Amino acid sequence: MHAQAQEAVSQAAAEQAVKTADESLPGLQLKSSTLLQESYPQEVRDQQPIYIKGDNLSGQPDIKASVHGEAELRRGDTMIRADKLDYAVPDDKVHAVGSVYINQAGNVYKGTTLDLQLDAFVGQFDNANYRFLANGAYGDSSRVDFIDKKHAVVHDATYTTCQRDDEASWEPSWVLKAKTIRLDMAEEVGVAEDAKLQFKGVTVLPVPRMSFPLSDKRKSGLLPPMFGMDNLGGFEYTQPYYWNIAPNRDMTLWPTVMTRRGVNLGTQFRYLEPRYSGEAYASYMPSDKLRDRERWGYSWQHRSIIDSPIGGLGLNFNLNRVSDDDYWRDFRLAPVALRQRLLPSTVNLSWAKGDGVLSLNMLRYQTLQDPASPIAPPYSIVPQLQYRYTPLDLPHGLDFTAVADTTRFELIRPLAGQVGNNGQRSYVQAQLSRPFLSPGAFITPKLMLHSAMYQTDQLMSNGSKSANRTLPTFSLDSGLVFERDTSWFGKNLLQTFEPRAFYTYTPYRDQSMLPLYDTARNDFNFASIFSENDYGGQDRIADNNLLTLGATSRFIDPSTGAEKLKLAIAQRVRFSDQKVLLPGEVPATSRFSDVLLGAAVNWTDKWSTEATTQYNQDLNRTVRTTATARYSPGNYRTFNIGYRTQYDTVARTDASKLVDVGWQWPINDLWGDKGKDLGPGRGQGGGRWYAVGRLNYSIKDRQLVDTVIGFEYDGCCWIGRVVLERLQSSIIQSNLRLLFQLEFVGFSRLSFGADPTSSLKQNVPRYQYLREAVTPPSRFTNYD
Incomplete structure (x- = not known):
């Protein structure tokens, strides 16, 4: 049972990891091979009976039936209505004339004469x-040739997803016109020949042959081209x-031609299996005129579970490498993993048995240097062997954890x-605690022992190449919980x-003589102030003799359990100097x-505010403040603002002051048009404008750091976007791009520049796509 549960969880985690691997391809999600379903058996469908009705019925049993006046024939998922209908039983053929109507599994056809x-x-x-059920697309034709239930050829066809209104002069905003359209309902793909795509009566894409999706199902083929211009690549x-x-x-493969730089070839490969999954990205530029050299980069993430006679094994790796130090700022379309200056490559092999986990790890960094702002490379791990033992259900309520680790x-x-x-650093750390819990109080004594040994290649400051350190730590955590009923503004609260x-x-x-391999001071916050060590890592164990006092007050809605208001305060009292x-x-x-002072207010689902400040009594001023506020009254309506300030206590000046503002909001609200809440992924109705963006402003430097400003227009069956993006890549350099996109809903997207939705999703907090993949409708959605 345990093995089955572990496999199910691993499979779900693998699917989620691949699903979120590429936000730039919404809807293109992989399915595990074990989740594929078989189609409904044909032999069952063949045994379905036929039902016929109408005003007048004549014919011969088992030979022929003729129906006049509101004639109707049904079999399984197919229904035919007409003014007149003849059915030949031996040939299983239908001939219908006059206002012929077909509903085949929710797809509807209307015409004059039918032979089927x-x-x-x-x-x-x-x-x-x-009209097709899956995406609401419809069109006209001179003739439809049915090949089978899943395939048809439409002649002199039109195709669009624009919904009609009642005006006689109405024309769809966009329409595909073709000599023939071949429909493959099994693959949910249409292929148009001798076609042209028209928008507002203007042909924007004439092509001799093109394929397009009939639903949100993935399909092979050319994606819409992207055109653009920026300050690095030119056109x-x-x-x-x-x-x-x-x-x-x-x-996905995407060759790119840049007039100022040359040709760049990029690709991404994704895979998902019950016991392993991953995604790989690679790009190659044979000769970049900007840097006068070849450029390349790759990123590969893999997760797997391996069956073995000795128990469950896991193999995971994350590899990231690029050709040079300027890659992170010159290739803004690369994955996020390659758009940073510190690129980690990790390999992890783990074995779990009972209450213990044994892991072998490798970690190497590639540091991309900027002469204007160099960074010190961290140590690489080559390798690390660690065993962690956490027994469950110890007697007398004890909790115990032991870690043994040796790392090069x-x-x-x-x-x-x-x-x-x-x-080489080796250490053993053990901790034993016994929580005493009651509904109104808790107390947890804890004992810790940390023993480490170092063997270095060079002499340490004490003149030795080896060192040992053993330190005990004792801590006692305690608290009380008092409750009372109260009310604020007429609302009952706990x-x-x-x-x-x-x-x-x-x-x-x-x-002081020990090297610093992986250690740094922890951030001073509400989590670290109640911890035993001021440092993260194993190279420094702080000599502490201190008491932390704090208090929290919460106001809770007793009917829902939602926390409406939270106030917190904490301070340390040090009994001896830390050496x-x-x-x-x-x-x-x-x-x-x-x-430390903190507050959070969530009085309604629409409003959310949170603030934390650090007050220095010696300076009689705050030295750090973080405050955020969010207003989200509904889908596609969100406004976020954040304020961060840091004071340099040594230089006695402001180190940084930043204001961060992000939003997505319908502009139509300004003139009272509130639209309709159709739910996420469906917009708020046609004919609506949306403003979206993010501004990061440095008050100290009096300049914008990052800027993303865009507008979206929802034309119901088409969406237009324009986005101006200016992102700071160094102290003196920034990248400027202007992005355009025209999306034909349920058909295709034409992008001019990089995909604006990827930029908006990455930079704007809580941004929502105006159209997202939804659960495909059942044939009973359009059941006659």
């Missing part, structure tokens, strides 16, 4: 128009091609002047008052730490 072999669904329908043309290899595998650290390509000392006291003691050991420091740190001599 019913069981095989082979025949001809003259002067027919049609750009990209022609993507999508290859639907299988339901659980696909690949190496500094790869250090920065000029950077001093490193490669070496108020809590939760005082908390946390004491920790670790004796002093001189650790263990990182290089360059100034020892804290004050007996009282900065005061």
Whole structure:
């Protein structure tokens, strides 16, 4: 049972990982091969009876039936209505004339004359128009040739998803006109020949042959081209091609021509299986005129579970490499993993058995340097062997955890002047605690023991290549919970008052000679202030003798359990000076730490505010403040604002002051047109404008850092977008792009520049697509 549950969870995690791997392809989601379903058996459908009715019925049993006046024939998922209908039983053929109407599994056809072999669904329908259930698309034709229930050929055809209104002069905003359209309902693909795509009466895409989707199902073929211009590549043309290899595998290729730089070839491959999944990206530019060299980059993420005689094994890796230091700023369309200056490549092999997990890890960094802002490369792990033991259901309510770890650290390509000392670090850490819990109080004593050994390649500051350190730590965490009924503004609430006291003691050991492999000071916040060690990592164990006092008060809706208001305060009291420091740190001599104050208000589902501030009593001022507010009254209506400030206590000046504003909002609201809430992925009705964007402004520098401003217009069956994007890539350099997109809903997108929706989704908090894939309708949605 445990193995089955683990497999199900792993499979779900793999599917979710691949589903979210590429936000730029909404709707193109893989399905695990074990989830594919078989079609309904044909032999069952062949046994379905035929029902006929009308005003007048004549004929011979088992030979022929003729129906006049509101004639109707039904068999399975097919229904035919006409003024007159003849059915030949031996041949299973239907001949219908006069206002002929067909509903075949929810797809509707209307015409003048029908000749159809019913069981095989082979025949001809003259002067027919049609409407498809999956996407609401419809059109007219001179003739429809039915090949079978899943295939048809439409002659002199039109195709659009624009919904008609009542005006006699109405014309669809966009329409595809073709000599023939071949419809494949099995693959949900249409192929138009001698076609032209018209928008507002103007031909925007004349093509001799093109394929297009009849639903949100993935299909192979050329994707709409992208044209654009930016300050790095000049004029750009990209022609993507999508290859639907299988339901659980696909690949996208996108060659790009840049007038200022050359040709760039990019590809992405995704795969999903019950026990493994992943995605791989690669790009290659043989000769980039901008940097006068070849450029390349790749990123590969893989997750898997391996069956073995010794138990469950897991293999995961995440590989990221690029050709040069400027890649992150020159290729803004690369995956997020390659658009940063510190590129990690990791490999993890793990084995789980009982209460223990054994893992072997490798981690190497590629550091992309900027002469104007160099960064010190971190140590690489080559390799790490770790065993973690966490037994469950110990007697007497005890909790125990033990970790044994040995790691080899190496500094790869250090920065000029950077001093490193490669070496091996081994440590064992054990902790034992016993929580005592009651409805109104808790107390948790904890004992920890940390023992580490170092073997370095170079001499440490004490003149030795080896060192040992063993430190015990004791902590006691305790708190009370008081509750009372209250009311605010006529609303009944449950108020809590939760005082908390946390004491920790670790004796002093001189650790100044030890190298710093993976250690840094923790951020000072409500989580770290109630912790035993001020440092993250294993190279420094702070000598603490301190008490943290704090209190939290919550106002809770008793009917729903929702937290409406939260207030918190915390401060440390230090009984002795801390002697263990990182290089360059100034020892804290004050007996009282900065005061942390926090508040969060969620009075309604529409409003949300949160703020945290750090107050320094010696300076008598705040040294750091973070505040955010969100107003989201409904779908496609969201406004976010954030304020962050950091004060340099050494230089006694502001280190940074930033305001971050993001929004998505219907402009029609300004003149009282509130639209309709059709739900996420469906917009708020046609004829509506939306403003969307994000501004990141530095108050200290008095300039915009990042800017994304766009407008969207929902024409019901088409969506237009224009986005101006300016993103800072260094202190003195930024990338500027102007993006256009014309989306024909249920048909295709024409993008001029990179896909604007990818930029909006990445930069604008809580941005929603105006159209997203929804659950396909059942044939009973359009049941006659």
